[in-house]
Amino acid sequence: MSGLLHCLRRLVRLSPLLLCATGWAQTVGQVSEQDVKAAYVFNFLQFIEWPGGEATAKTELTLCVSAFSPLRRPLTALEGRQGTKARTVRVKLLDPSDMGTCRIVVLDNSDADKVSRAVQTMPTGHGILIIADEAAGQSPEVVIALSRQDGRIVFGIDSDAAAKAGLLISSKLQRLAKRTR
């Protein structure tokens, strides 16, 4: 089975070449909303400092994503990627009752309440960056809320939630958010 998967992976890697071989390479890179949001998530990582000690010492940065988040598919592409400070991104499914290893949580509506309740029981400085998509961004534990507005992807930063989580958000990112709470 692993041999078959290996072959398929190779075939898939070759497929863009096969497509180009049709002699028509001027395709436009139209990207889906989900891909754009996932790219934002990855780019946020370089603007955020996690609380000192244990978290920063780790060589891995675990990203936990809700099972039915539309971002799950594009976020799986981050598995094994190098984040800041040479930390490798690990992508796993979010289990709201066991978020201990998660440094980043990307949630959708189905997990919003459970995650809120779980985070409320955690001490200040828990070090979990909670990113919400669309309506899930309403709860006070959400640090960054992504949404679509007037045909564009926009995001907001909640400084209070960031402070409670013990996260340091770079002034650069805060400037991009123009004004933060």
Next chain:
Amino acid sequence: MYQRTELKRGVAILGLIVTSASADADMVDLPLEQLMQLHVTTASRYEQSVLEAPAAVSVVTADDIRLFGYRTLADVLGSMRGLYVSYDRTYHYLGTRGFATPGDYNTRVLLLVNGVRFNDNLYDQASIGTDFPIDIDLIDRVEFVPGPGSAVYGASAFFGVINVITREGHQLAGPQVSTEVGSHGSSKIRFSYGAAESPGRDWLISATRSNARGADHYYPSFDSPRTNSGVARGLDFDQSTQLFARMRNEGLSLTLTHGERTKGVPTAAFSQVFNDPRSRFVDTSTRMDVAYTTDIQPLLSMTARLHAGQYEYLGDYVYDYPPLTVNRDVGTGQWWGTEWNWVSTAVARHKLSWGFDYRRDTNIRQLNIDLAPFTQYLDARRRNDVIGIYFQDEFVLAPDLTLNTGLRWEKQSGSAGTFHPRLGLVYWLQSSTALKLLHGTAFRPANAYERDYRVNIPGGVIDTQVIRSERVRTSEIAIEHSPNSSNRFLFTAFRSQVSDLISLAESGTPDRLTFNNARKVRVHGVEAEVEQRGAGGQRLRLAYGWQKARDPSLEGSPINSPRHLLKAQWSDNITVGLPGQYAIEAIGIGPRSTRQDTRLPAHVLTHVTYSTRIANLDISLGVYNLFNRRHADPASFEIQEDTLLQDGRTFRLKLTHAF
């Protein structure tokens, strides 16, 4: 509470490639209007992205319909991977992956409109030609899910499910008039009015009248002085009226459709007298549905639906017993039904959906009479109940692995209840690449026509024993690669096994037919599809299917079962002269066997469409079968000819004005 800002184009375009700290320097505005990700609703009865859906779905959009100048739903389906359409000058017949049984009125595909069943309750027919009651301009997109869908939709979803999603009032916004003229004296006029009163509240009404005189056709087997030397004069006429109304208010929607079509029968089908102007088929249907969708809890949504409809077939057949007599065949069906569906994400990692469908066929009547002198051969009445209960689970096993399972129990009056499962394992090799392992079964009990229609007249059905449900079992492996909405690459391999196939066959008595369960068919094949869109509006789509059907009970190849199917499409903008768009489509069908085991040669038809817009006027000029290729389709048992010659080069000019 949140202040929002716009991250910019660089992040998006470079997407996941960007890792440097200079990301902010690349951030420029990215309008998302073009960033539509393709979603489908047919595979699981709720919305999923194409890469998530446990099926190798095909989609044709309103834009494709306009660009390629499709005139009927049959044109739309004929452009899709693995599908092919035959025509016998009365109805269009859909072949799916090398399978098209003679005498099958598309009973083995489920046709939905906005998720509601559109097959009638008498013949289970899916009308896809000019008898489809909705104007093609009112279609927003058509999804086709190949493979058995009984685990989700029950009977009829045998070889696949077609879902026609109609346009909404806000998409027309104002009055619109469209007229067209074409070859063989065809013309059409449509008035539509769409209004959006507020977001989530809109309505649309539309009326269409079309008329085609049709060509005079020559049928060699009737070439004798007594039968007009084989020429059917003025008998290929086609007249139709279509009415459509749809209203939406938040989660509530109301849809009404009505269609009437009268088609001349030039082929003297069912052993009629040749070239008699009275020979015609009339199909009339009216349908309504009310649906309400709501979130009853944050993690639980519900859709409830009530639908009703009626269908009437009226066929005038001319026989010379003697005396020369008009025999009238009338089939009517009325039904109502209700559907309840719930979708929940309350259980971690599971998206559960369940529901039940109930349909009451309040009246199904089949009547066959001679008009003068009056003689009645058949008056069969039937009532029927269909109840189905289903359960589906989309279980996310790992970030890149999802298991879809489904099970449905369905019972129809007069046949035993049956369970039908499906399994779909979707593994994302990369974020843009899905590997899908699919397995499912489906069934179809005999419909009222197959059960009750017994008339001992020429072309009539006699001698039928009890007909069992036919069954199909299909396994498929598909790989889909879609790095963005402009590029798609798909490869799929499948194997289907059909048993107890209900089919019309020649009986031991001359001029009489019979139904039986005698056949077993095995089909396997592969399909590949590539689609690319360029920055300048160019578009390329290539789809190829190879399939092999075997039927041990038949000598020679199965009828109307091509090994090869090819679809090639190219379109681009024209910037010189009168700017606009042109589109070229080539549809190729491999050699096919006929009923008399003649081998029809392969053919490729090329269609070209040019479309442009001047002020508020959309102009479209289409040339179909550009190279005037001579081609024919295999005919079914009820037609004396073995093959039926199809149209040569035809034209259509269409003008649409939005006020």
